Amino acid sequence: MRALVQRVTAAEVAIGGAVVGATGPGLLVLVCAMRGDVQRNADDLAARVARLRVFRDDDDRMNRSLLDTGGGALVVSQFTLAADTSRGNRPGFSAALGPPDGERLYDRFVAALRDHGVSVETGRFGADMAVTLTNDGPVTVMLER
Template identity: 50%
Template sequence: MKGLIQRVKHASVVVDGETVGQIDEGILLLLGVEKQDTEANADKLLDKALKYRIFSDEQGKMNLGLKDTGGELLIVSQFTLVADTRKGLRPGFSSGATPEQGEKLYDYFVQRARSQHNGVATGQFGADMKITLLNDGPVTFMLDVT
C-alpha cells in the first residue's frame, strides 16, 4: 500500500462538476492499493500518515504530525501510484489490486481514518476526479508500507 502525502493549505475534489470533498490546512493523501495489501497494511499506513512529522513547530522545524496540529485529511484513491514504471514508456499495473479489493481497502482506510481523526474528507472511488490543491512548501512524501 502506498500513500503520497502532500502538506496543503487547502485541497478539494470535484466529480461531475460537484465538490465531493474539501479540506483546509492539512494533508492530501493519494492512496494506492496493491494485490498483496491487507487491513494491517492500511492500519500501518494510516498511523504513519497521521503521525508523520511534516508540519513546523515553534522553531520552524518539521517536527509535528497531523495529529499534533489538528489539521484535516483528504483521502483520494489513486491506482496509478502502484504502477510499475521501471521499463518502457507505458506503465504496468499488474501489481495493482482488483477494483473490488481496492475499494474494500479504500473504504476500510477511510472508516479507520474517521474513527481516529476529525476533519476527514474523501474523493469518490473509481470516479474521474479533478483535484485542486495549494501545496504548502511544497512538501510531498511517498509512504510505502509493503
C-alpha cells in the first residue's frame, strides 16, 4: 500500500459540493492499495501513519506523532498514487488493486488507524471528490508497506 501523508492545519473532502469528511490539525492521508497487497499491509501502514513523527515538539523539531498530539486524520482513497509514467506522458494505473479488493483494504486501513486511537474521517471510495487542504510546513511524506 502507498500513502501520501500531508501535515495539515485543516483539510476537507467534498462530493458534489457537500462536505463528507474534514479534520482540523492533523494529517491528510491519500491511500492506494497496490496489486499484491494484503490485510497486513493495511495494518502496518496504519501503524506507521499513527506513529509518524512529523509534528513539532517544544524544541520546534518534528518529533511528535498523531498519537502524541491527539490530531485527526482525513483519509481519502487515491488510486492515482499507483501511476506509472515510465512509458510516456499518459500514466498507467495497472499497479493499483482493483475496486472490490482495493476498497476492502482501504476500509481495513481506516479501521486499523481508528484502532490506534486516531480520530478518522474519510472520503468515499471510488467517488469523484474535491479535497481542500492547508498544508502545514509544508510537510509531505510518501510511505509504502
